[in-house]
Amino acid sequence: MRFLLPCAVLLSVAGLASAEPVVPIRINGPDANRIGVTILGDGYTQTQLLKFSTDVDLLVNAFFQQSPYDEYAAYFNVHRVDVVSNESGADHPETNTFRDTALGSAYNCGGIVRTICVDTGAVNAVLSRSVPIDARDIVLVLVNEAEYGGSGGAVTVASAHRDAVELALHEVGHSFGRLADEYDTTPPPCNSAIEPPEANAALEIGRDKIKWARWVDGATQLPTTTAQNGVPGAYSGARYCSSGLYRPTLNSKMRSLGRPFEQINAEQLVRRIYNLVSPIDSVSPSETSLSSAAGSAVDFRVNTPRSTRPLRIRWTVDGTSAGEAESMRLNTGALPAGNHVVQVEVSDQTPLVRNDTSGLLAVRRSWTVAVPESGADDLGRALEELLKKWRNR
Amino acid sequence: MLQPILTFRRSLPVIAATLVVTACASAQTPAPRSFGTLASSVLQDPGNSETRELRIRWTTAQTAAPGTRAAASSFKLVAQARMSGALRRERQPELSVNDLVVVVQDSSGRDIDWRSVPNPRLVRAETPGRDGLLSGRVLERDDVELFVYIPDLPGADRLQIFSPVWTGKEYNLDPLGQIAIGSGR
Numbered sequence: 001m002r003f004l005l006p007c008a009v010l011l012s013v014a015g016l017a018s019a020e021p022v023v024p025i026r027i028n029g030p031d032a033n034r035i036g037v038t039i040l041g042d043g044y045t046q047t048q049l050l051k052f053s054t055d056v057d058l059l060v061n062a063f064f065q066q067s068p069y070d071e072y073a074a075y076f077n078v079h080r081v082d083v084v085s086n087e088s089g090a091d092h093p094e095t096n097t098f099r100d101t102a103l104g105s106a107y108n109c110g111g112i113v114r115t116i117c118v119d120t121g122a123v124n125a126v127l128s129r130s131v132p133i134d135a136r137d138i139v140l141v142l143v144n145e146a147e148y149g150g151s152g153g154a155v156t157v158a159s160a161h162r163d164a165v166e167l168a169l170h171e172v173g174h175s176f177g178r179l180a181d182e183y184d185t186t187p188p189p190c191n192s193a194i195e196p197p198e199a200n201a202a203l204e205i206g207r208d209k210i211k212w213a214r215w216v217d218g219a220t221q222l223p224t225t226t227a228q229n230g231v232p233g234a235y236s237g238a239r240y241c242s243s244g245l246y247r248p249t250l251n252s253k254m255r256s257l258g259r260p261f262e263q264i265n266a267e268q269l270v271r272r273i274y275n276l277v278s279p280i281d282s283v284s285p286s287e288t289s290l291s292s293a294a295g296s297a298v299d300f301r302v303n304t305p306r307s308t309r310p311l312r313i314r315w316t317v318d319g320t321s322a323g324e325a326e327s328m329r330l331n332t333g334a335l336p337a338g339n340h341v342v343q344v345e346v347s348d349q350t351p352l353v354r355n356d357t358s359g360l361l362a363v364r365r366s367w368t369v370a371v372p373e374s375g376a377d378d379l380g381r382a383l384e385e386l387l388k389k390w391r392n393r
Numbered sequence: 394m395l396q397p398i399l400t401f402r403r404s405l406p407v408i409a410a411t412l413v414v415t416a417c418a419s420a421q422t423p424a425p426r427s428f429g430t431l432a433s434s435v436l437q438d439p440g441n442s443e444t445r446e447l448r449i450r451w452t453t454a455q456t457a458a459p460g461t462r463a464a465a466s467s468f469k470l471v472a473q474a475r476m477s478g479a480l481r482r483e484r485q486p487e488l489s490v491n492d493l494v495v496v497v498q499d500s501s502g503r504d505i506d507w508r509s510v511p512n513p514r515l516v517r518a519e520t521p522g523r524d525g526l527l528s529g530r531v532l533e534r535d536d537v538e539l540f541v542y543i544p545d546l547p548g549a550d551r552l553q554i555f556s557p558v559w560t561g562k563e564y565n566l567d568p569l570g571q572i573a574i575g576s577g578r
């Protein structure tokens with residue numbers, strides 16, 4: 001299809017806006033293989049940046065104290081961006097109070113007193129000029145206000161109130177975890193006519209068909225009517241429907257703040273972590289096709305994220321087990337001439353995940369090692385020497 | 394009735410060597426499509442180390458009928474810039490109704506890349522009761538800036554923008570609009 005309107009493009013060279021200081025808070029590995037959390041401050045003046053630093057530390061510590069983020073803290077890099085506002089605090093339109101802040105934080109968003117909205121254009125502009133693109137999978141704005149408040153969406157917003165981290169965890173459960181709300185009141189509208197897309201809400205609750213079937217004990221009734229926390233089942237009421245849809249546990253953080261995520265949500269969050277983070281950071285040698293003289297040794301190594309529960313490493317040579325450490329030495333003297341396949345598999349055997357149909361929790365790398373005939377090997381070495389001498393003439 | 398949430402009271406951030414595009418709205422919207430088909434037939438570019446940032450003004454008009462909102466969206470490319478660094482590729486793409494899907498096409502209409510991006514119009518306003526039990530609403534902004542990051546691929550010509558709609562079995566992509574982005578070179 002062709003466009004009907006002309007598209008006029010002008011080139012303008014604009015002045016450089018100064019980038020905001022980006023401070024690493026927790027660095028656990030390469031940004032390319034970590035989930036990047038970036039926290040921007042709003043309503044912090046130049047003289048309040050130390051308070052911002054303290055508030056961020058409190059927020060980050062509280063965030064990573066909760067499962068499954070505590071077990072997988074090493075899969076995240078966290079940065080804070082020292083955004084300076086002209087005035088302290090946030091707008092309170094309900095009391096006709098307005099502050100000149102960098103990101104435009106305002107309570108009473110949509111007429112809801114404890115909802116804080118920010119100017120997402122301003123947030124994105126800061127990210128654009130200051131934060132590397134792979135360091136902002138989760139973006140959080142921390143607002144310098146003691147009053148509880150926040151919101152979710154493309155940007156998670158939380159005030160500096162100590163309980164606001166609970167709201168941030170819930171909202172990140174939506175944006176990062178793809179989790180549904182488990183409360184059963186409207187609005188938003190209830191739709192119990194179709195199976196929901198999220199991992200933690202279900203229409204179909206047959207014992208073998210419910211999404212979280214692997215978590216449901218055979219003795220647990222479906223639907224589940226007992227009122228015991230932490231027992232996977234099918235509890236009536238989810239995703240704004242008081243009936244017709246079911247949630248996996250009685251009361252999780254996707255229903256009430258101050259609660260744990262519980263099994264099914266934690267499983268989904270771990271899967272989401274592995275959606276972006278490979279259990280292999282790097283391997284050596286980096287080349288996948290190697291040649292090695294008969295009788296020599298080749299050292300292989302795999303580097304993995306440091307989770308609280310060690311990952312399982314399995315080396316094989318031509319399908320035969322060859323060790324379970326991070327490094328493996330291949331002695332080609334024990335191998336006949338020809339091509340040989342070295343493979344390492346790194347997998348997470350965490351009990352937090354029972355359902356990994358996409359195989360996100362395991363990754364394999366392989367190498368082909370050519371072991372030449374010894375005569376051919378001597379000839380190859382002689383040719384290499386000749387070539388070296390010719391290059392050094 | 395939602396109140397206007399944000400006004401653009403700050404000057405746009407400036408980026409060196411920014412391309413300012415004055416009128417790149419498309420007169421036509423793309424056809425609906427299946428996300429499954431898109432994801433299986435168009436691989437996200439894995440190794441490009443350069444990224445294009447597209448800043449798009451997205452406005453939606455309310456219909457005259459009370460309580461309804463026009464589906465008509467207007468997109469206008471405000472600026473674009475190149476930046477170093479490769480985009481992340483999800484190992485197992487998983488959509489949400491809170492996302493948008495953007496498809497990059499060449500001048501012949503061939504899909505060359507796609508990305509999911511958070512829908513900047515949506516704000517989740519959720520508050521707990523005394524016992525922690527949440528209740529909430531989803532607010533929608535009428536006028537937002539959509540930041541889209543795509544690999545800096547040769548031949549990129551236009552961007553199609555979709556909203557995912559869950560059918561109960563899969564996501565269909567509901568077209569919102571398309572804009573010309575040019576090669577940016």
